[in-house]
Amino acid sequence: MNKTSYLGEFEHVVLLAILRLGDEAYGRSIREELELRAGREVSRSAAYITLERLAKKGYLDTRMGEPSPERGGKAKRYYRLTPVGREALREAGRALMSLWAGYESLLEEGA
Amino acid sequence: MSGKLARVLLRLAVRDAEVWEGLLGDLDEEYAQLQAAGDAPDHPGLWYWSAVLGLSSRFLLERTVGDRFRRHETMGRAGQGRRTMIEALLRDLRSAYHVLRRSPGFTLLAVLTLAVGIGANVAMFSVMDAALLRPLPYPEPDRLVLALGTFPGEPSRTVSAHDYYDYRDQSPAFQSLSAITAWPWVSSVTGGDEPVRVPVAWVSVDLFRTLGVAPLLGRDFAEGEGERGASDVVIVSHAFWQQLMGGTAEAVGSTLTVDGVAHTVVGVMPPRFRIWEDADLWRPLRIGEAFAEARRYSNFIMIGRLRPDIPIGQAQSQVDVIAAELADEYPGSNRDEGLSLTELQEGLTRGYRTKLLLLVGAVGLVLLVACGNIAALLLARGFTRRTELSVRAALGASRLRVAHQLLSESLLIALTGGVFGTVLAVWLHRLIVGFLPFDLPQTVPEGPSLPMLAVALLLSLATGLLIGIVPALRAPRGDLAEALKAGARTLDRRGAHLRSGLVAGQVALSMVLLVSSGLLVRSFAHLSGVDPGFDSRDLLTAGVELPRTEYRDAQQRVLFFSALEERLKGVPGVVGVAMVNRLPVRSLGGNTYVYPEGERPPQGTPPRTAVERHVMPGYFEAMKIPVLRGRGILPTDRPESPPVLVINQSMAEMFFPGDDPIGKRLVIDYDEETVLEVVGVVGDVRFGGPAEGASQAMYHSVLQEPLPRMDIAIRTTGDPTSVIAALKGAVRELDPDLPVSDVETMERLIARTVGDQRVLALTLALFAWVALILAALGLYGVLSYHVSQRVSELGLRLTLGAGTREIASLVLSRGVRLVAAGITVGAVVALAVTRFLEHLLFGVQATDPTTFVAVTLLYAVVGTAACLTPVWRAVRVDPLVALQAE
Numbered sequence: 001m002n003k004t005s006y007l008g009e010f011e012h013v014v015l016l017a018i019l020r021l022g023d024e025a026y027g028r029s030i031r032e033e034l035e036l037r038a039g040r041e042v043s044r045s046a047a048y049i050t051l052e053r054l055a056k057k058g059y060l061d062t063r064m065g066e067p068s069p070e071r072g073g074k075a076k077r078y079y080r081l082t083p084v085g086r087e088a089l090r091e092a093g094r095a096l097m098s099l100w101a102g103y104e105s106l107l108e109e110g111a
Numbered sequence: 112m113s114g115k116l117a118r119v120l121l122r123l124a125v126r127d128a129e130v131w132e133g134l135l136g137d138l139d140e141e142y143a144q145l146q147a148a149g150d151a152p153d154h155p156g157l158w159y160w161s162a163v164l165g166l167s168s169r170f171l172l173e174r175t176v177g178d179r180f181r182r183h184e185t186m187g188r189a190g191q192g193r194r195t196m197i198e199a200l201l202r203d204l205r206s207a208y209h210v211l212r213r214s215p216g217f218t219l220l221a222v223l224t225l226a227v228g229i230g231a232n233v234a235m236f237s238v239m240d241a242a243l244l245r246p247l248p249y250p251e252p253d254r255l256v257l258a259l260g261t262f263p264g265e266p267s268r269t270v271s272a273h274d275y276y277d278y279r280d281q282s283p284a285f286q287s288l289s290a291i292t293a294w295p296w297v298s299s300v301t302g303g304d305e306p307v308r309v310p311v312a313w314v315s316v317d318l319f320r321t322l323g324v325a326p327l328l329g330r331d332f333a334e335g336e337g338e339r340g341a342s343d344v345v346i347v348s349h350a351f352w353q354q355l356m357g358g359t360a361e362a363v364g365s366t367l368t369v370d371g372v373a374h375t376v377v378g379v380m381p382p383r384f385r386i387w388e389d390a391d392l393w394r395p396l397r398i399g400e401a402f403a404e405a406r407r408y409s410n411f412i413m414i415g416r417l418r419p420d421i422p423i424g425q426a427q428s429q430v431d432v433i434a435a436e437l438a439d440e441y442p443g444s445n446r447d448e449g450l451s452l453t454e455l456q457e458g459l460t461r462g463y464r465t466k467l468l469l470l471v472g473a474v475g476l477v478l479l480v481a482c483g484n485i486a487a488l489l490l491a492r493g494f495t496r497r498t499e500l501s502v503r504a505a506l507g508a509s510r511l512r513v514a515h516q517l518l519s520e521s522l523l524i525a526l527t528g529g530v531f532g533t534v535l536a537v538w539l540h541r542l543i544v545g546f547l548p549f550d551l552p553q554t555v556p557e558g559p560s561l562p563m564l565a566v567a568l569l570l571s572l573a574t575g576l577l578i579g580i581v582p583a584l585r586a587p588r589g590d591l592a593e594a595l596k597a598g599a600r601t602l603d604r605r606g607a608h609l610r611s612g613l614v615a616g617q618v619a620l621s622m623v624l625l626v627s628s629g630l631l632v633r634s635f636a637h638l639s640g641v642d643p644g645f646d647s648r649d650l651l652t653a654g655v656e657l658p659r660t661e662y663r664d665a666q667q668r669v670l671f672f673s674a675l676e677e678r679l680k681g682v683p684g685v686v687g688v689a690m691v692n693r694l695p696v697r698s699l700g701g702n703t704y705v706y707p708e709g710e711r712p713p714q715g716t717p718p719r720t721a722v723e724r725h726v727m728p729g730y731f732e733a734m735k736i737p738v739l740r741g742r743g744i745l746p747t748d749r750p751e752s753p754p755v756l757v758i759n760q761s762m763a764e765m766f767f768p769g770d771d772p773i774g775k776r777l778v779i780d781y782d783e784e785t786v787l788e789v790v791g792v793v794g795d796v797r798f799g800g801p802a803e804g805a806s807q808a809m810y811h812s813v814l815q816e817p818l819p820r821m822d823i824a825i826r827t828t829g830d831p832t833s834v835i836a837a838l839k840g841a842v843r844e845l846d847p848d849l850p851v852s853d854v855e856t857m858e859r860l861i862a863r864t865v866g867d868q869r870v871l872a873l874t875l876a877l878f879a880w881v882a883l884i885l886a887a888l889g890l891y892g893v894l895s896y897h898v899s900q901r902v903s904e905l906g907l908r909l910t911l912g913a914g915t916r917e918i919a920s921l922v923l924s925r926g927v928r929l930v931a932a933g934i935t936v937g938a939v940v941a942l943a944v945t946r947f948l949e950h951l952l953f954g955v956q957a958t959d960p961t962t963f964v965a966v967t968l969l970y971a972v973v974g975t976a977a978c979l980t981p982v983w984r985a986v987r988v989d990p991l992v993a994l995q996a997e
Contacts, residue, residue: 027137044162045169052130053173064129071140077133 059085124167225528230535257458272403284426326378521579529571618933621882644796687733741791800864
């Protein structure tokens with residue numbers, strides 16, 4: 001992936017959630033984290049599709065955990081940021097910050 | 112959690128096993144969390160399925176289309192073969208959707224028109240599928256044949272039980288040959304929840320095995336149950352079992368009293384099982400039952416299963432030989448009788464095949480006309496959107512791409528119409544089945560069937576191509592400058608020609624429909640006006656059959672019917688009572704050999720036959736059949752007086768041309784020869800109803816040969832149905848156990864004989880009107896568009912001194928030319944098509960000039976009406992405004 005490829009807003013948020021969850025980032029926990037932070041429901045299919053899309057782009061690594069009975073004997077699929085993913089997230093954050101620079105006060109005054 | 116199927120589905124959509132496993136685990140975990148929080152869904156299965164379906168569809172979409180829905184990622188990814196095509200198609204559909212959403216009025220009109228058109232076609236198809244196409248619901252249905260008797264002048268006729276046994280035992284072509292009564296017998300049944308009268312059919316014990324249908328519950332008839340003296344058993348229909356026996360398993364083995372005799376229920380047939388006529392009870396046929404007693408009691412039709420590899424032709428040759436042997440052996444009953452085999456499906460649908468195909472064709476034509484309208488609209492839109500399309504082309508879209516774009520718009524319209532049409536069809540096809548005047552050989556499925564959905568899809572795609580192909584071919588080339596320069600001023604000459612062609616085609620197609628329906632309507636009008644030979648108004652008809660066991664003696668029968676007649680004559684409002692063994696229209700058949708005394712036809716010459724009836728004195732007066740010469744049947748024509756015969760006019764002309772028949776003697780050759788003296792001549796009667804011709808007929812005195820079964824016709828002063836209670840009361844007073852069967856007014860009976868014709872004429876007329884209106888709308892649309900395109904030209908003409916009349920005739924002549932072209936083509940096509948209607952028509956030629964002229968005049972009026980508004984608009988063009996618009 002080249003650097004001109006932007007992160008979508010939702011992709012951005014998903015990557016942040018994975019970063020925050022650290023070793024405990026798998027489908028269900030990521031969705032919970034997103035719902036907690038965003039304060040609204042997150043579509044199940046949107047979340048999973050985005051995860052797989054980010055993995056395909058090389059932003060995420062995946063590994064399978066151990067099967068557990070409360071999951072019907074199924075294992076968790078854990079996600080972790082790759083260096084490329086971290087770089088993309090940082091890049092996106094930086095772009096956003098610089099865009100934001102100076103607007104905070106404008107919003108205050110305009111309100 | 113539940114749902115193996117759901118998991119498999121998800122697996123197919125996701126493909127990657129690890130992703131799939133993770134998803135399933137997450138779903139289980141999520142559900143457990145919901146449960147723990149007390150938020151467990153009311154329907155866990157539903158929750159799970161909706162989650163799986165949501166995920167599956169999203170993953171499938173991702174896999175087929177990828178994330179290229181998102182514009183910034185689509186660049187530089189083309190050139191991947193099929194995938195690109197699908198992408199392009201989806202993109203076209205998406206943009207088609209946006210384009211159509213911008214003109215909701217047009218879209219709604221087009222979608223609704225096509226929904227109705229496609230819906231009606233799909234519904235008709237589904238009916239045709241059940242009636243003609245789908246094999247009968249029996250194993251190896253192509254080996255099943257219908258065997259009907261034949262007799263000179265009667266192509267389909269019944270056979271006797273004796274004949275059946277002989278054919279069964281002597282013909283090696285059949286794996287099994289079975290018989291069923293040709294008409295259901297209405298029996299009183301007690302022992303269920305309430306006493307009822309239901310139709311009963313007698314069947315040979317192997318009928319269900321021949322068909323390959325097993326009872327749903329209990330057992331089939333056993334071989335021995337067809338023998339005389341076996342215990343009385345009965346198999347009931349599913350509906351009877353459900354409604355009158357509570358639908359419980361205990362019904363099998365229980366007892367029903369059928370016409371006073373206890374019968375054991377041994378089986379219940381599957382739901383909707385039906386063969387030949389509707390019946391609720393099936394009883395085993397036994398030689399010795401009243402209607403199976405003698406060889407001359409022909410009450411059965413046969414259904415056989417051919418041995419594998421025996422073609423129907425070979426079986427036919429075999430039964431021909433047997434029929435000839437039977438005729439030799441039993442000349443009294445079987446002379447000239449034959450047997451004709453047809454494939455069962457063909458045999459069951461023979462009566463209405465053409466009519467159904469006619470309706471299917473008609474509804475197809477309506478859709479074609481509707482397509483014409485929408486294609487014309489699309490064409491006009493294509494022209495007004497020329498600038499937009501040219502811009503697209505200039506920006507690098509190939510002409511093919513623009514054409515694709517236009518085609519995908521029409522496809523989207525047609526597919527949407529198809530979806531609504533299918534929903535409509537599911538409802539419509541049940542309506543049609545209820546409306547059709549004939550019984551289908553198998554039930555039409557309640558919901559949508561697979562072939563029906565397939566046809567709906569095919570029809571939608573074909574419609575989409577049909578309405579889109581012309582506009583797509585007219586897609587502009589990438590000459591942007593030309594297009595922009597031209598603006599809205601240029602005339603779209605080629606487009607105008609195409610639209611005119613479309614309208615002329617619509618006129619032609621609807622003309623074909625109008626002519627066909629016109630012919631059928633005239634034919635029906637003709638039928639309604641036919642004199643049946645008696646006064647059919649204010650007549651109530653019914654049948655009474657005396658049990659042969661109780662009314663053995665001829666005198667008893669005469670006494671009963673005379674007493675009944677007396678009682679009925681005393682009922683207020685009754686002005687006449689006619690009694691006959693078979694009333695016209697109501698009961699048919701009864702042909703017998705007859706010849707003038709001393710003129711016995713030599714062996715090998717075609718025999719002469721006539722319809723034979725036994726009447727009570729006063730029959731002709733009550734029926735208002737005119738006595739032309741001599742006298743009618745009198746109360747003095749009793750057993751001790753010489754046997755007499757009254758013949759009708761046709762018979763007099765045929766047997767005694769140019770001679771006075773009174774006093775002549777005729778020999779009736781039935782079993783034994785009887786000589787009778789002709790005492791009168793009466794008017795002809797159409798025994799089969801208005802659609803049938805009059806046949807030779809002769810009337811006996813029933814007093815001289817009392818029969819146990821009589822039809823009754825009661826002539827009333829007012830509404831005939833008002834004496835039903837009095838009729839039933841009179842019969843009950845004479846014999847409380849005697850049923851009165853099939854009480855019906857004569858007019859209803861006659862209406863039923865022409866019911867097919869009526870429904871066919873009405874339906875076709877409806878289709879024809881719809882087509883006419885669509886064609887008129889098309890004409891109106893084309894002319895309006897024509898005027899709007901030429902506003903500036905018309906303005907210029909007006910400025911240069913053209914009068915209103917010139918302007919009006921300019922527009923009008925265009926409309927007239929279109930209609931004239933359409934009518935000419937339509938008339939030629941109609942002439943070719945209506946030949947196929949010939950045998951459905953009564954008293955009208957397929958080339959009936961009146962119909963053709965009337966339809967042409969109708970078109971002249973409708974066409975002019977469609978032109979009026981455009982003409983009016985043209986003459987009101989304000990030259991100033993028109994020229995300013997430049």
